[in-house]
Amino acid sequence: MFHIDQRSSTPIYQQLIQGVKEALLRGGLRFGDKMPSVRELAGQLAINPNTIQKAYQELERQGVIESLRGRGTFVCQHIEAHADLARQAEVNEALRKALIEAHYLGLGAEQIMAMVKEHLHDLSIGGE
Amino acid sequence: MFHIDQRSSTPIYQQLIQGVKEALLRGGLRFGDKMPSVRELAGQLAINPNTIQKAYQELERQGVIESLRGRGTFVCQHIEAHADLARQAEVNEALRKALIEAHYLGLGAEQIMAMVKEHLHDLSIGGE
Amino acid sequence: MFHIDQRSSTPIYQQLIQGVKEALLRGGLRFGDKMPSVRELAGQLAINPNTIQKAYQELERQGVIESLRGRGTFVCQHIEAHADLARQAEVNEALRKALIEAHYLGLGAEQIMAMVKEHLHDLSIGGE
Amino acid sequence: MFHIDQRSSTPIYQQLIQGVKEALLRGGLRFGDKMPSVRELAGQLAINPNTIQKAYQELERQGVIESLRGRGTFVCQHIEAHADLARQAEVNEALRKALIEAHYLGLGAEQIMAMVKEHLHDLSIGGE
DNA sequence: GTGGTCTAGACCACA
DNA sequence: GTGGTCTAGACCACG
Numbered sequence: 001m002f003h004i005d006q007r008s009s010t011p012i013y014q015q016l017i018q019g020v021k022e023a024l025l026r027g028g029l030r031f032g033d034k035m036p037s038v039r040e041l042a043g044q045l046a047i048n049p050n051t052i053q054k055a056y057q058e059l060e061r062q063g064v065i066e067s068l069r070g071r072g073t074f075v076c077q078h079i080e081a082h083a084d085l086a087r088q089a090e091v092n093e094a095l096r097k098a099l100i101e102a103h104y105l106g107l108g109a110e111q112i113m114a115m116v117k118e119h120l121h122d123l124s125i126g127g128e
Numbered sequence: 129m130f131h132i133d134q135r136s137s138t139p140i141y142q143q144l145i146q147g148v149k150e151a152l153l154r155g156g157l158r159f160g161d162k163m164p165s166v167r168e169l170a171g172q173l174a175i176n177p178n179t180i181q182k183a184y185q186e187l188e189r190q191g192v193i194e195s196l197r198g199r200g201t202f203v204c205q206h207i208e209a210h211a212d213l214a215r216q217a218e219v220n221e222a223l224r225k226a227l228i229e230a231h232y233l234g235l236g237a238e239q240i241m242a243m244v245k246e247h248l249h250d251l252s253i254g255g256e
Numbered sequence: 257m258f259h260i261d262q263r264s265s266t267p268i269y270q271q272l273i274q275g276v277k278e279a280l281l282r283g284g285l286r287f288g289d290k291m292p293s294v295r296e297l298a299g300q301l302a303i304n305p306n307t308i309q310k311a312y313q314e315l316e317r318q319g320v321i322e323s324l325r326g327r328g329t330f331v332c333q334h335i336e337a338h339a340d341l342a343r344q345a346e347v348n349e350a351l352r353k354a355l356i357e358a359h360y361l362g363l364g365a366e367q368i369m370a371m372v373k374e375h376l377h378d379l380s381i382g383g384e
Numbered sequence: 385m386f387h388i389d390q391r392s393s394t395p396i397y398q399q400l401i402q403g404v405k406e407a408l409l410r411g412g413l414r415f416g417d418k419m420p421s422v423r424e425l426a427g428q429l430a431i432n433p434n435t436i437q438k439a440y441q442e443l444e445r446q447g448v449i450e451s452l453r454g455r456g457t458f459v460c461q462h463i464e465a466h467a468d469l470a471r472q473a474e475v476n477e478a479l480r481k482a483l484i485e486a487h488y489l490g491l492g493a494e495q496i497m498a499m500v501k502e503h504l505h506d507l508s509i510g511g512e
Numbered sequence: 513g514t515g516g517t518c519t520a521g522a523c524c525a526c527a
Numbered sequence: 528g529t530g531g532t533c534t535a536g537a538c539c540a541c542g
Contacts, residue, residue, distance in 0.1 A: 051526080166516095
């Protein structure tokens with residue numbers, strides 16, 4: 001269901017969060033869908049249930065999913081991003097860092113722009 | 129000389145690496161320049177020398193600077209990055225993640241592209 | 257498990273790296289094996305954990321082992337070394353130096369060749 | 385006169401020692417030849433005179449050269465290597481290490497043997 | 513003075 | 528439990 005790279009330096013639970021958000025963007029997951037249970041997903045991905053739990057909690061905290069006692073966990077309406085300045089600066093820094101690294105890989109501005117456009121299209125991110 | 133955020137969750141030594149690379153791109157550091165000594169920089173930034181050392185060693189491994197025994201550490205000519213596929217995929221993922229996060233912040237494609245362009249210009253990253 | 261000479265002038269962490277590589281060649285360690293944890297090995301060898309850590313990180317950088325967060329460190333499939341010219345020249349020089357030193361010890365070409373062959377056999381280094 | 389690599393990880397003074405021994409083997413230096421003065425060589429190689437001094441002292445200690453007060457430093461008769469067991473083990477280890485690294489570079493036994501033979505021929509190291 | 517190594521001991525995030 | 532980061536302080540070789 002989600003692609004997890006055990007070797008990646010980014011924590012598994014963050015990869016999961018990332019994966020859910022991406023699935024939402026690409027349409028694999030829709031508002032109201034039921035998420036697999038913690039145990040089920042842990043089994044499928046061969047990952048420690050604690051790790052799944054941690055990801056779900058974080059996603060709930062971010063308002064992406066919600067868990068209803070006894071019924072399961074569901075994707076909920078995407079709430080408009082609150083203009084959290086700290087978070088904005090953080091994302092901006094991550095972007096800047098990625099661009100620097102891309103340049104150190106030998107890529108020029110045009111190539112980098114092309115990559116960005118491809119990603120945006122791939123993720124179905126359109127105009128405002 | 130470099131901006132370090134002690135509170136940030138990203139390791140200090142990585143912030144330093146990032147800072148050196150940025151200074152190089154923006155022209156604050158040039159090929160052949162002598163880097164401040166480990167102890168000196170440690171003093172200026174109020175950081176343990178070992179942490180500076182770790183950053184310098186990693187930068188040396190990446191071919192950004194070189195250490196000459198007993199003489200000091202110097203910025204070296206930037207050799208075209210070797211096409212390390214693993215690293216390339218890594219950077220690509222980081223970029224993708226940053227873009228997804230930017231979108232979750234409520235930014236549209238145009239705004240994101242504008243941000244990217246601004247960063248590239250700011251970092252003096254031009255055509256190949 | 258590994259033989260460390262505290263008196264040797266070569267750094268402990270390099271002796272460890274060397275030891276792991278040898279164990280791999282001789283079959284004491286195999287692909288997929290779990291390495292002893294940093295703390296465990298530190299205890300066994302009576303060496304500071306940081307030193308073990310340094311060795312492990314360098315081995316990971318060289319692609320010999322890989323660390324999985326929270327799970328441990330594992331020997332990984334030996335991927336064909338990338339043809340790093342600098343490194344190649346380095347090894348070539350080390351070999352040359354060793355041969356010169358062997359000659360200064362009073363050994364002739366035949367004896368040196370015999371030593372080389374013995375080492376290769378001992379390390380199970382066969383044809384390409 | 386001698387080839388020095390400022391960047392190499394092996395100390396400059398050791399490179400010098402190595403260079404003198406190699407010149408001796410290849411005939412560039414002969415018994416009785418006068419070595420350049422410390423200052424002269426320091427100037428030629430753009431190296432700190434202390435470093436040259438250190439190399440000369442070590443070479444004298446090893447019986448390769450001798451300095452005569454007021455006259456200069458001269459290459460002296462090559463004394464048959466004394467069977468220093470410690471040194472022998474040391475050289476043996478260096479050789480082993482070089483071979484392991486060569487293997488990790490992706491070289492097979494035949495290629496390594498060929499390299500060894502080439503070096504021996506290149507250094508004019510023949511039968512006992 | 514420079515960088516390089518090592519120790520001791522602490523704290524953290526991850527699984 | 529695992530590995531990863533950081534500090535404080537020490538010692539060494541090199542130039």
